[in-house]
Amino acid sequence: MTNTSPKATAAVIGLGSMGLGMALSLLREGIAVVGCDVVAASVEKLVAAGGKAATTPAEAARGADVVISVVVNAAQTEGVLFGPNGAAETMAPGAVFVSAATMDPEIARRLATRLEATRRLYLDAPISGGAVKAAAGQLTILASGSAAAFAKARPALDAMAGKLYELGDSAGTGAAFKMINQLLAGVHIAAACEAITLAARQGLDLRKVYEVITASAGNSWMFENRVPHVLDGDYSPRSAVDIFVKDLGIIQDMARGAKYPVPVAASALQMFLAASGSGLGREDDSAVAKIYARLAGVALPAATKD
Numbered sequence: 692m693t694n695t696s697p698k699a700t701a702a703v704i705g706l707g708s709m710g711l712g713m714a715l716s717l718l719r720e721g722i723a724v725v726g727c728d729v730v731a732a733s734v735e736k737l738v739a740a741g742g743k744a745a746t747t748p749a750e751a752a753r754g755a756d757v758v759i760s761v762v763v764n765a766a767q768t769e770g771v772l773f774g775p776n777g778a779a780e781t782m783a784p785g786a787v788f789v790s791a792a793t794m795d796p797e798i799a800r801r802l803a804t805r806l807e808a809t810r811r812l813y814l815d816a817p818i819s820g821g822a823v824k825a826a827a828g829q830l831t832i833l834a835s836g837s838a839a840a841f842a843k844a845r846p847a848l849d850a851m852a853g854k855l856y857e858l859g860d861s862a863g864t865g866a867a868f869k870m871i872n873q874l875l876a877g878v879h880i881a882a883a884c885e886a887i888t889l890a891a892r893q894g895l896d897l898r899k900v901y902e903v904i905t906a907s908a909g910n911s912w913m914f915e916n917r918v919p920h921v922l923d924g925d926y927s928p929r930s931a932v933d934i935f936v937k938d939l940g941i942i943q944d945m946a947r948g949a950k951y952p953v954p955v956a957a958s959a960l961q962m963f964l965a966a967s968g969s970g971l972g973r974e975d976d977s978a979v980a981k982i983y984a985r986l987a988g989v990a991l992p993a994a995t996k997d
Contacts (some may be wrong), residue, residue: 699997700755704762712956713761719755720846749777755785796866800862803815828851884980887922923995932979
């Protein structure tokens with residue numbers, strides 16, 4: 692007789708573009724999933740794929756081996772864990788909380804200490820790769836935590852990750868690695884937007900600029916990935932401007948605390964702040980190019996109508 696019992700049971704708190712893809716990857720690998728999100732339509736998509744619905748983190752976490760939090764920031768993560776109807780109320784002793792949010796390493800350490808004092812496990816596991824890789828189970832996960840936390844989370848990590856980096860035995864290290872990545876990502880997006888808008892000011896064929904730069908030493912992953920959004924005039928958010936307002940802000944706080952200068956990251960943050968302050972905070976992060984275009988008095992490509 693075939694054993695049809697699930698490999699493990701996971702709760703996924705936060706079913707946005709990343710969280711839903713992660714939940715679907717878990718289901719595909721035979722892990723039972725209970726999902727929770729403030730947007731009912733997202734929960735309905737999970738249920739249609741074979742998952743179950745919960746109305747609160749506490750309800751979702753009850754009976755789960757792994758609780759995966761895919762929310763925006765540290766404050767939301769703390770709410771998921773310790774707020775009213777938080778997951779920490781119902782997590783079984785020995786269950787593991789996997790925190791995927793980008794946050795200050797010191798806050799990650801504080802949350803881990805608080806949860807581990809209750810005999811639950813905490814894995815600091817920020818993610819990278821975007822919604823497409825989340826849905827394909829091919830995320831890069833930058834994780835740190837105890838051996839016990841890794842062992843408990845292993846089936847879920849294997850289902851969600853194309854690359855899993857085990858970066859240390861305590862929370863905070865994964866968060867620190869992610870912040871280095873975010874420093875570079877934010878700077879590269881701002882630089883890509885600056886370059887393609889300067890090309891527009893020079894009257895160059897922007898698609899030819901894209902072709903040439905992506906075959907040259909000046910290319911970056913962000914130039915190659917984000918400039919097509921500008922060329923298509925499509926700023927629907929894959930990753931929003933306000934994400935980098937948050938993340939580059941964390942970089943500034945970390946650097947100030949360490950008395951370490953980050954002038955290039957600070958300049959990039961100002962451009963994201965300008966975009967957000969101009970009402971573009973919910974648009975794709977490549978909308979920073981619109982700020983350069985306004986300053987330069989040039990027109991960027993408009994969206995093509997069907």
